[in-house]
Amino acid sequence: MTARYCSLAQQPAPVFAPGLAAERLGALLSGRRMWVNGTALHYCFFDGEDDGSVIPVPGSGGTRWVSWVGDERQRDVVRDCFRAWAGLGIGVSFAEVGDRSEAELRIGFQQGDGSWSAVGRDALAAGLAERTMNFGWDLTAPGERATALHEIGHALGMQHEHQSPFAGIHWDDEAVYADLAGPPNHWSRDRTYFNILRKLDPAEVNGSVWDPHSVMEYPFSAGLILEPEQFRGGVHPSGELSPLDKEFVLRWYPPAAASARPALVPFRSVPLSLGPGEQADFTVEQRETREYTFGTFGESDAVVVVFEERDGEPRFLAGRDDGGAPGNATIRARLVKGRRYVVRVRLYSGWGSGQTAVMCW
The missing domain is CATH 2.60.120.1050 (Jelly Rolls)
Incomplete structure (x- = not known):
């Protein structure tokens, strides 16, 4: 059975001034979505009667209005996953707030809209009445806690692991398009290309090697990957934070140093x-x-x-x-x-x- 997959919104490629040195360009691509260390990320859950939007009904050509509000069991899964990331001792903290105007991350549970998140600081571009993260299916179902861990990884700036150019994956492209076009995802070819087949720039990915055990890796069934040979039978990540996930996020967000911060005094560089x-x-x-x-x-x-x-x-x-x-x-x-x-x-x-x-x- 095909898994439900995280579906990131398609974004235009970043535009930089021509002629930038390769080292400078790589540094910009690597860090442009990452938060400064020491950031406290506040998150809220949409809870109003009017919080929702119209979404298409697959296969019917029609639309329907669906709420963004999730029940307390769904929220508790997300809270638990924020604690899991914070428990690594990273230099970014998380705090739940009730006022969306104080939240960098605004979370909805709209069924039928898929699961997705803004990547890192891209969340700051969303309006206060807009979601920066959505969970489109039941997080309390067996194995679906991984979805919440995955989306929070995106919120920290992490990318899809299977799109790493270091993975060396040779896909059966048409088999992938056909698989994702059907239930439960109902993806267009463009969405499938953007979220699966497209290779990221080496500077954008989570590390210099592919991590098939990463929580940022999709599970794939047999018949979609041609090479490497050992993955023709599929990719089956555990759904938990892998050692390389932890290494990456601690490298970008090391634990806060205990030393006192120097004072910045006016007119003194x-x-x-x-x-x-x-x-x-x-x-x-x-x-x-x-x-x-x-x-x-x-x-x-x-x-x-x-x-x-x-x-x-x-x-x-x-x-x-x-x-x-x-x-x-x-x-x-x-x-x-x-x-x-x-x-x-x-x-x-x-x-x-x-x-x-x-x-x-």
């Missing part, structure tokens, strides 16, 4: 000695309430995010990504006297002579 993918964090406690500007300097691609600490956790205030752009990131944000803020700078890549630096003014 701080040099940044960062390698690709590395991050520097600073505290900001201003003596007056006004609008401040935060900026990076030097030849680099970086992400700069300002958080306000509320109730002991960081809340996103403003952010800027200058990846691939000729200039540096600058952010304007109103800071209030007596409140505590955190500035995080994550480097994609740096080049040229001299150091990069960050300053507020």
